Amino acid sequence: MSSRLTFGTVKQAGAILIAIAIVVAAGIVVGQAPAIFGVEENPRASITFKDQQHNGTTVTIRKVTLSEGGYVVITDGGDEPLAVSEYLEAGTHENVTVERQDDATRELVGQLTATVHRDTSEQEGYAYEETSGEEDQPYLEDGFPVSASATVTSTDENARTDSFLVDSIDAPAEATTNETIEVNARIHNPTEYQAEQPVEVRIDGVVYERQVLELEGGEARNVTLETDTRGAPPGNRTIGVYTEDGGAVTQIDLAFHTEPSVAVTDAGNETVTVSAAIPERGFVAIEQNGTIVGTSDELAPGEHENVTVELSDDAAIGQREAVTATLYAGTPSNVNAASPITFEGETVQTTVTLAEAADGESGGDANASADGNDSGDNSSGG
Template sequence: MSTKLTFGTIKRVGAILIAIVIVLAAGIVVGQAPALFGVEDNPEASIEFEDQRGDGSSVVVDEVSLSDGGFVVIRDGGDEPLAVSDSLESGTHENITIERDENEGDELVGQLTATVHQDAPSDGSYTYEESDGEEDHPYLENGFPVADTATVTTTEDDGALSDSFTVDGLTAPSSANTNETINVTAEVTNPTELATQQDVAFRLDGTVLEQRALELDAGETREVTFQIDTSGTPPGEQTIGVYTERDGAVETIELEFHTDPAIEVVDTSDDGVTVDTAIPATGFVGLENEDGDLIGTSDDLEAGEHDNVTVAFDENATVEDDEELTAVLYEGDPDEREAATAIEHEDERVETTVTLADAAADDEGDAGDENASDDGEDGA
């Protein structure tokens, strides 16, 4: 009898040990599932795109690293890409030549931006514009697409470059705030033997902010000054440049946000809250409940100061009058909440708390004060 008991005990202990091994193994597999199946929770990328000379039909990207594969897309500030690389596997690639479709798009000259896009779904085809941004999203870093800009000039010998006005110098401040007007001055020369008129454009990180027609006599050099309002431009290092048809000059400028990030609730309702905010990056205002869950967001906001921003509760959100809500500034896209990050100032989140009941009481108190003031005036 004693022998059977001991044997049974051993069997039970063995079964328990096997069960523990299975659970631990399952836990390891689950924990490593993203890595095992090639899925990146937070895909990362980097790119180096240097100034260069080319023939207008192709450009060379010096280096790109992609954690989950994808594409490099070349743009000139317009809505449509000028060229897209072949599908790239995950890892680091050097000296990638990207050719434009000869039947579509402009020549690959001027200031160009190379942006790294994911291949999602993983089908080897680039469809970001075709899917209205639903597929093949750009890789992001701090909420912004991973990209680099370069000035590409032509090496053609047909005189096309010599017929273009040239930019011989660029003067711009090295730093500025995001609510001021800066002066950017360029020296533009007509190298031809004929008086002619050409367009000169100012670009900020590849986007044309101002363009004007300039008429110069043969061999004439003239200073052209652009007055640029930096309001709404994200803080940080930005590339600024002045461009002619086939030439240009660039500088960098460090933009500092002009005020402390802040958020203030100015009104509440059964549908949400209204806030005034100063946000230093493209993002949104989110509403969190007492459990820290996002239960509502504003529309996307450009960097800057905004008054009377509506932050609506989600359709299925349930909010009690005495529940403490937290309005938080987020950097990112309100339609992609999981990828958004809370904005911090002096190592603390930029946020404020409110309850619907307290807000309603404040409104009633303000109304009472106004009525009392009116009664006093009538009595007088």
């Protein structure tokens, strides 16, 4: 074998190795393309669908946000959609009207679910069912379709004849999130037959009171439902009285029953224990030098004791080092999208050292400001 042939062979082998390296690198780049080129790897969406009254042919989606555009699909638990929205561009849309499909077998009344779907097919229009679920799949969050459920009642009293009907509702215009209110309604049985059916009070679609009512055929009765508002989210909410297929709604302004607060009650190298009064669904985060080093489980609105926050494995916090417990609105699984809860313009948080918390020197006081001084308020800026 000549030296020229040997040198050529070496060059060829080198070229092959370079080609392999390029292919591997290209594979890595392709795999990292969303991060490198700013493309969103996981399409995101959110939807708000509230209880409402309609004529059975349309429903209204209060708000929907789609990162890549798509559709809102209305179902009632069956295999076929009852209604599909027009194509929605990427972005936020409010008060979206969705009309019933021409071939839908039932009206848009009762317990309905609105799900946000992507637009991935090349053909025009929604194609999830036509492609057996291969195209236009739902947006996902934590592995589950992005959806919301609501009860839609008909404005036509003759639309349903086998369900008790709600003729009227009377509820307080204002209340707190920690009291029992009286919700009055007039219910009547439109059939000729005696029947028993459940009657429910719902706030933003969640059941807070339920009774079983017995009415003779044609009978109407005034009913008072004692409703405990604990756990209801503060704000202007929809409150309604519902039967199987009937209902009536009104608005109620719910004020959080106490000042938002958070207090560290115990601490160690691995966990921190806190108590919290949180006015909306969220969580408690433990922060060190502005970095979150642990979060609690998601908390419903209300007061919570003995909430455990597990610190991350790499959180090296000395006993004399300060940590800050802060209330956040959002979900602990998506900390980047969460936001600190404020009260009277200040972030609701408290700062202590692990030693102080372990010794009980913090005294469960949520009034400590970010610099460790007593501020005399249940909230502080951080």
